[in-house]
Amino acid sequence: METGLRGARVLVTASSQGIGFGIAGGFVDEGARVVMNSSDATRLENAVERLRSRGEVHGIVADLSRREDLDRLVDETIRRLGGLDTLVYVTGSPKPGVYLEQGYAEWESAARLLVVSPAYLARRVADEMLQNGTPGRMVFLTSVSVREPIPTIATSSVCRIAVAGLVRTLAREVGPRGIRVNGILPGWINTGRVDDMLKDAVRRRGITPDEARAEITRAIPLGRMGTVEEIARAAIFLGSDLSSYVSGTMLAVDGALLHSVG
Numbered sequence: 001m002e003t004g005l006r007g008a009r010v011l012v013t014a015s016s017q018g019i020g021f022g023i024a025g026g027f028v029d030e031g032a033r034v035v036m037n038s039s040d041a042t043r044l045e046n047a048v049e050r051l052r053s054r055g056e057v058h059g060i061v062a063d064l065s066r067r068e069d070l071d072r073l074v075d076e077t078i079r080r081l082g083g084l085d086t087l088v089y090v091t092g093s094p095k096p097g098v099y100l101e102q103g104y105a106e107w108e109s110a111a112r113l114l115v116v117s118p119a120y121l122a123r124r125v126a127d128e129m130l131q132n133g134t135p136g137r138m139v140f141l142t143s144v145s146v147r148e149p150i151p152t153i154a155t156s157s158v159c160r161i162a163v164a165g166l167v168r169t170l171a172r173e174v175g176p177r178g179i180r181v182n183g184i185l186p187g188w189i190n191t192g193r194v195d196d197m198l199k200d201a202v203r204r205r206g207i208t209p210d211e212a213r214a215e216i217t218r219a220i221p222l223g224r225m226g227t228v229e230e231i232a233r234a235a236i237f238l239g240s241d242l243s244s245y246v247s248g249t250m251l252a253v254d255g256a257l258l259h260s261v262g
């Protein structure tokens with residue numbers, strides 16, 4: 001099936017590794033012109049180099065938790081691509097930890113990274129799309145913790161819910177002007193982030209990383225963690241005209257991990 005993404009101008013944030021990197025690669029393979037981003041110049045440059053032979057790809061270093069970096073990221077993306085058709089917003093992760101371990105500083109930095117950052121970036125991107133009459137698409141990666149909180153990542157479980165509110169609110173406001181806004185709720189996806197969470201389980205509960213991984217896998221009805229390519233396919237669907245009548249939705253890509261209905 002044709003995605004229609006050849007030549008599309010796409011920004012994928014937090015894409016030097018893991019889910020963001022997989023999504024950036026997926027869009028490049030569809031012929032899109034892609035800007036990748038991360039907060040670390042060396043890691044980003046390596047990531048850009050890995051994709052360069054597959055298509056047009058640029059790298060812009062910006063810390064998603066800093067307002068001036070967000071402004072520069074949008075301005076520089078538009079300068080390099082000549083506009084923006086699709087934003088795929090991925091971000092970093094706050095430190096793992098249960099609720100009673102979190103203090104003011106942890107809440108403040110988690111809120112800046114998981115709430116203020118996507119809301120502000122979306123505003124800047126929406127302004128740009130509206131000004132140019134672009135029938136754009138925005139896709140926000142969050143987590144299944146939006147539906148069922150994960151106790152060992154308390155700040156994430158609280159703050160990510162705001163992204164579901166952002167998706168619904170913005171989709172209603174900009175839908176009449178031709179812009180679609182959706183979200184993805186990844187379950188367990190095999191990346192370095194999961195390794196960090198397994199280490200946290202080892203520290204907290206005195207079990208081995210293999211035991212922690214097996215325990216997680218047993219809870220997933222499809223019997224395994226997902227891959228970044230599987231998230232990329234969902235992002236391509238929502239970030240292209242393949243999903244032309246889908247807006248304001250949060251798509252779980254979780255191997256049936258979630259128990260809740262809706």
Ligand SMILES: NC(=O)c1ccc[n+]([C@@H]2O[C@H](COP(=O)([O-])OP(=O)(O)OC[C@H]3O[C@@H](n4cnc5c(N)ncnc54)[C@H](OP(=O)(O)O)[C@@H]3O)[C@@H](O)[C@H]2O)c1
Binds near residue numbers: 013016017018037043
């Ligand atoms: N893996 C999972 O099972 C899973 C499930 C649900 C949700 N998630 C969420 O999905 C997101 C990506 O997860 P992942 O597993 O791909 O993690 P990952 O492998 O650790 O990758 C995180 C990416 O975020 C970038 N990043 C971190 N802080 C940043 C900042 N302040 N500004 C710009 N870029 C930043 C990192 O690049 P630099 O270090 O180079 O800046 C890296 O490219 C995270 O928010 C994670 O919590 C993951």
